[in-house]
Amino acid sequence: MSDKPNPKHRVIDWNPAAHQGAAQADTSGRTKLFAAIAVIAVLVAAAAVFYSVRQNQQPLNPDGTAIAEVEREPAYISRGRAELAYESAKENLAGVRRLPANHPNLVQEITLIEKAFTSAESLIQDERYAEASTALEAVISQMEAFTETVEMQKNANKRYDDLYSRLRTAERVKQFDPTAYDQAYAAIGEGRLLLEQGSFRAAWGAFDRAESTLEDFETRKSTFVADSIRAGQKALTDGDRAAADSSFRAALTYDSANETALRGLDRAETIEQVHALLTQAATAEEVADFDTAIAAYEEAFELDQYSTVAQQGAARAKADQKEAQFNGFVAAAEAAAEDEKWDEVITHYEEALEVYPKREDITEALENARVQHHDAQVFDTLAEAYDLERDYNWDAAREAYERLLDLEPDHEEAIEGLIRVGKTVRAKLEYEKLIELTQQLVDIADFQAAIRRFNEAMASKPGYMEITPDVQRIRETLETNSKPVSLTFLSDNRTWVSITNFRMLGKIREETVALPPGDYEVVGRRKNYRDVVLTLRVRPQMSTNQVSVVCNVRADS
Structure with missing residues (x-):
């Protein structure tokens, strides 16, 4: 109306x-x-x-x-x-x-x-x-x-x-x-x-x-209150406690229930300390000292829960810190990639994804780095295995080939290398075993058996292996004890004479036998007489070359 x-x-x-x-x-x-x-x-x-x-x-x-x-x-x-x-x-x-x-x-x-x-x-x-x-x-x-x-x-x-x-x-x-x-x-x-x-x-x-x-009165009053609140808020921004207190009290004179003015009056009590912290935070933020900036902003917000500058500043500093960390990880990853340090590349990209898990470009770069790392591992492990083979380090070479097969189970060169190394290692082990057995036979003066084992060892020895001084001493010992020694066996023509595991001489008066060096057991037997058993150590340059074997002690005596 x-x-x-x-x-x-x-x-x-x-x-x-x-x-x-x-x-x-x-x-x-x-x-x-x-x-x-x-x-x-x-x-x-x-x-x-x-x-x-x-x-x-x-x-x-x-x-x-x-x-x-x-x-x-x-x-x-x-x-x-x-x-x-x-x-x-x-x-x-x-x-x-x-x-x-x-x-x-x-x-x-x-x-x-x-x-x-x-x-x-x-x-x-x-x-x-x-x-x-x-x-x-x-x-x-x-x-x-x-x-x-x-x-x-x-x-x-x-x-x-x-x-x-x-x-x-x-x-x-x-x-x-x-x-x-x-x-x-x-x-x-x-x-x-x-x-x-x-x-x-x-x-x-x-x-x-x-x-x-009334409208004019109320409008001008509201305008005065609003202007006073704005002045108070500016004073808060400037850290001027006295001006903020004065402006908010002026607003409350004509609007005693104004929540903004009441809140501003409370904020004015700590605004000087808050302003100092905000200044410190802003300065630290300019030089990318984000830890200091975040701490100062958060402390300011604890003092003034209504400070949007403190709240937004802390959020911004955290975001900038996060961005700086992300950029640092990416830069480190790219630098490591230039040097083909793929372990470092992967580590830095993973760190970057912890900051921004949904960055598809970093996910793709990480996958590519893992492929490059895998290829580099395969190449380096194969090269290592070859080098170890050339150095005759068969155990380490076998381990390298096994690592290579862990990376690529169907890698042909790794399979061939493992077979090759296995054969070589088995030959080496066989050689070492035969040499050890030869030494044992030498120790018991079974020179003929020792010679046979030594020859077997030399036949199985890998070509790259050199004769060690110990093996050389065994060879010399065997060479020395490889020539037969002539011994004359004397008996009474009634005693059966035999060389155990070598030869039966029978009833003899005198017989010369060429015995290879070694330890022998000589047995003399005669009916109704006790057996005679002699241990004979045959060595080159023996002091005597005669052995007497006679059974002259009756069995019932």
């Missing part, structure tokens, strides 16, 4: 001086009441004269000249217009009658509407349709204005209550602008008085003035 008076509805302001005091308002109100009644009477008389003259006058143009007979509206059109206007006015009047007219002024106004409608109805009965149409249109406008006035009266009390509530709120801070407060107070009082007197439109206008004044 519009707050402006309808231009078609004439409003009589019964008490324009209502705001000047109760006594004066009562006096002026009665005076105006009488004046209004007089004016209404004059208007009714004027209307009667107007209609009587109208009946005897020719219709006029807007400039006052008479309308020519040919220009007049046809009778059937005037009648149609009049009848339509009548039906509309009749319908509107029914609605107006249902409206609550709970004030004398409203009762008087609806009475005038009823009279005007009755007059227009008489004009239709007299078949003066053109005049009836004009009158009915005026009545419709009156009814619209009346409806709007009733609506105003209906909402005026609520508007008064709202304005009065706002005024009570403003009263607590009226020292902000006492003049504006007094103006709003007076306008609301005036509107209330006009409302009681029935000057609803005038009351509405007074309320408009009060609302405008």
